[in-house]
Amino acid sequence: MSHSNPAPPVPAGPVRPGRDARTALTPAVAAEILGGFWHGRREVNARVGIPQGARLLESAGNLHNLRLAAGTAGGAFQGDFPFMDSDVYKWLEAAAWQLGPSGTPDDGVLAAEVDRVTALVAAAQQSDGYLNTWFQVTKDGRRYEDLRWGHELYCAGHLIQAAVAHHRTTGAKELLDVAVRFADHLDSVFGSDRQIDGFDGHPEVETALVELYRETGERRYLDLAGYFVDRHGHGLLGGEAYCQDRVPLREQRHVEGHAVRQLYLLAAAADLAAETGDSELLGACERLWTAMVATKTHVTGGLGAHHDEEDFGDPYELPNERAYCESCAAVASVHWSWRMALLTGEAKYSDLIERTLFNGFLAAVSLDGERWLYVNPLQVRDGHTDTGGDQSARRTRWFRCACCPPNVMRLLASLEHYMTSTDADGLQIHQYATGRYTGDLLGTPTIVSVHTEYPWAGRITVTVEDGPTDRPWTLSLRIPQWCTGRTVEVSGAATGAAVVDGGWLRLERNWTPGDEVTLDLDIAPRLVEADPRVDAVRGCVAVERGPVVYCLEGVDHPGGGLDDIVIDLARPLTEERRPELLGGVVTVTAAGHRRTPPDDGWWPYHRSTGPAGAPAAPSDGDLVLTAVPYYSWANREDGAMRVWLPFR
């Protein structure tokens, strides 16, 4: 679809730094994904995920709870958690992005559904702005008695984000009014009057309040967000890392505690640094991001090692089979990294976003859009005994704690806004997705079109459609961290002069509408190893191709499981386009064999064979290892899967 209206002068997506914000980059003022890989995933999200989400919120009782709070229905509260409302808000946010100019053309059904749910939310709100159905219905309206676990402000945060999205995409004020009333109420309780000195055990309201400030211009919201961020870490909620209360964020050396909580808090810290120029907060964010990625990130971009408390482990504690890697943490990681990319202009943040999107994030939703993973392990063994429940390694239609599905929906629905940015010197392309992106270059609308079959092909064609013609400006293309070879042509001529500057290929010239840049990234499949301190995957390699991490699935390897497979590093990887497989993928094949399992002794440990190593393990002969993209696993049958492959 195309738009005849002029692009608005401010960024269109979930993050809109204010005019005085200290960010290096400004997000696009308009963006559309029009084809290719992400277009397909977003179509499924629009056609299946979001409509089904509305039905599941009804059947799981979330909407019923709103009616209970409004007094328009009777019966019992449904669900086990004080954060049931947040599922509704995240769904509303997803729907709101979908209703925007870059969403799938709507037949009016979704807009009506949003209005209907908005009315339920508005009706449930109390006269002073408070809104949480759990406390209103099951706790006689007692409030803020359990900030550690109550999630009241967390829910407010998601409401605010939904309201900002709806207002930003449609101009509608109904939901924004509800959010503003709640925010004003929060400010009256926790703000300058300080009736309560505290914060929510699950950060989320902080980043939402900054965005509400950006949307409304109301400075109190920014101040309240800053207050909340800095009250963490002083023991007000008991001092646990789980609640981000062990140490002030400004003093933290490593991300810790519950991964999603940590990441939402860091997103807020980045927002605050942007709006206030707080260099200490910025420094903490940079330090924590680098330490996190270098020591606590799975190869899929997955974050949060422990099932227990859903928290980060120690540095390099990155278990394979019991990787937790909550889907919500992948969403939160993208949120934070995007804010960091805007703040600093550094490409590495968008490198992590890319890796997360194509792997740890996208694995969370099935190809048909109907089933979900809450946790994203990197290995499932032969004969795995699944415990079911939210932490199952099997895709599930909905969860008792259904935080992840609508979180994935809202990121997919707003994904076009994470692709490009501008600064005073030009336009930056962070992610490669076929589409049309408009930035504001010192007042001049600057438009580029991208065409690519990425991630299956490494060729990206960028056409400059509009922009300043009276002066040179710089088109910056991110050269992904994984990429070691590339060529670039501008309008058919090789440009050996292009500079790669910290991950950015900088093309500075006088651009003319119609100029075309062709970037060819070497996307040949490759094997990667981990830092040797990642004990869990010693002696193993993972298969990658472009930004995509691969895995083996049992279904492709009949005749024995995956637990005995060994990859042969001496023989080359090959690739094959498989348009009929898993919605269309490129598979990678490697040579390997299956170890003949050791004798069935009763004790699984044996004397070391010394430095020469064991004699070559007996094998069942050559075996073709067929790797499929990790994001596509568990879409055919339940079975074994592994990302890391032993080479001995």
Place this chain on the structure above:
Amino acid sequence: MSHSNPAPPVPAGPVRPGRDARTALTPAVAAEILGGFWHGRREVNARVGIPQGARLLESAGNLHNLRLAAGTAGGAFQGDFPFMDSDVYKWLEAAAWQLGPSGTPDDGVLAAEVDRVTALVAAAQQSDGYLNTWFQVTKDGRRYEDLRWGHELYCAGHLIQAAVAHHRTTGAKELLDVAVRFADHLDSVFGSDRQIDGFDGHPEVETALVELYRETGERRYLDLAGYFVDRHGHGLLGGEAYCQDRVPLREQRHVEGHAVRQLYLLAAAADLAAETGDSELLGACERLWTAMVATKTHVTGGLGAHHDEEDFGDPYELPNERAYCESCAAVASVHWSWRMALLTGEAKYSDLIERTLFNGFLAAVSLDGERWLYVNPLQVRDGHTDTGGDQSARRTRWFRCACCPPNVMRLLASLEHYMTSTDADGLQIHQYATGRYTGDLLGTPTIVSVHTEYPWAGRITVTVEDGPTDRPWTLSLRIPQWCTGRTVEVSGAATGAAVVDGGWLRLERNWTPGDEVTLDLDIAPRLVEADPRVDAVRGCVAVERGPVVYCLEGVDHPGGGLDDIVIDLARPLTEERRPELLGGVVTVTAAGHRRTPPDDGWWPYHRSTGPAGAPAAPSDGDLVLTAVPYYSWANREDGAMRVWLPFR
């Protein structure tokens, strides 16, 4: 101490198979550990652990709760769990074993303490035999409403075991009367009348009821135990593996769910197989034991991989740093394996007992007897952030859920009973501890003395003190599974003719009092590797010497942490007696180096260097790796530790 009384004609320890039981072996009728390694640990248990336990049960409120239930004290229930009483019972059992003839000579203080606590227990018991302070005090006496989590029968089981121990060692009936009243009550509710068709979510009462049958001859207790065991696995409690309710034990192919629950249930199954000749139950036990040890046992004997739900993982899922290995599971493993050893006569069960005792079990208590580990990880990283609480990797004085300390106490206090057995052909020595052991050989008291510095030295001297002289009989010595070299002499003459039969060295001859057997086990330090399917420790070795598994601690390796250490397999291990260190240990040293950490890039994964491997990692030069026994870790300072050492 010595005993002038004739040995009783029945086994003296916690497991007393009935006269008609189908066990291959019969435990000793008297046993004393008189010196050496275990004597030292038991002295600390008697001198520090058990007396301190009584004080901590007072300060943690467990005894207060008994008074509350009896109506002799006022106030609130102390503690968060319905199984607070079981801590008292396990302590009573430990004290009861301590009061027996083989315990440390008592000055009357402990006996008085036991009588005092017994009186508290008796006073708290309700008139119909029911006793659980949590339900009596906090639930208005409502009973059996939550069999899944209530632990009422679990507590009854520990009460029964304590009572049997006290009766068996002292002949006193007070506690046994309480236990019998509770057991009769249970039989009236769950027994033939079947007011309730169910079982306890935490097995324990089953094995206790079998032992009460053995102690009292009352067949109803055996029948009730059999009923409970077979009601598991039919979904009565919801069908979860956690509660051992997913599948009937007779059909199980792998141990599963909560490790301690599974192991206590299996101990009961072995008891039932012994008493009833149920070959199907025996077959299930043999199958499950073999599968468990071959696929779900850490090198320390630790069991239960997951923090989450304290459960077993999948086969070969044996994480290193997040190993759970609950101390109680080590105790339960010894309980079950001993029953299997008696049932089958096979040495492998005592091999696992040995490995568990010297490693996964003994690590649970500090050398000074004052602090405990609930979980027993095999790795703690440099700069580990500890969350505190029961699952801390730091030794703790007591726990909110204090199941482990008194469990360790009761096994230490009864340990002499796991050492020897007899059958119609002779006497078997399962474990090597300096002491005096009396078996009944077809009516003839048969006494052996053992002298050894095991595990520090491999020489074991066994003197036949008494036994049949009119016919040949067989002295059987277990040749440990880890041992590949040994010599044996009888009264100074080499006996090349000795047969090793499934782990047993069989010495059949006409024994004369004073005959002396000298067994020399090759105890030189060695390196072991894991089955290649144990992904967590690929490319690593562990140091062992005799039955002792070793580890590195940070405190012995200043100048950098343990995360970068690499062991050099080409250079020999050496050992050193260190009487001044950690209560007296033999250390093992290996050569190695520290990897120079990779460049501080922001992404911890890199292209594989291919089959030739990476060029030798730069190193800081040679480093002496000093390994100490795993059981002794965390007795000097909190810091890093690792059992598995990378060799690349």
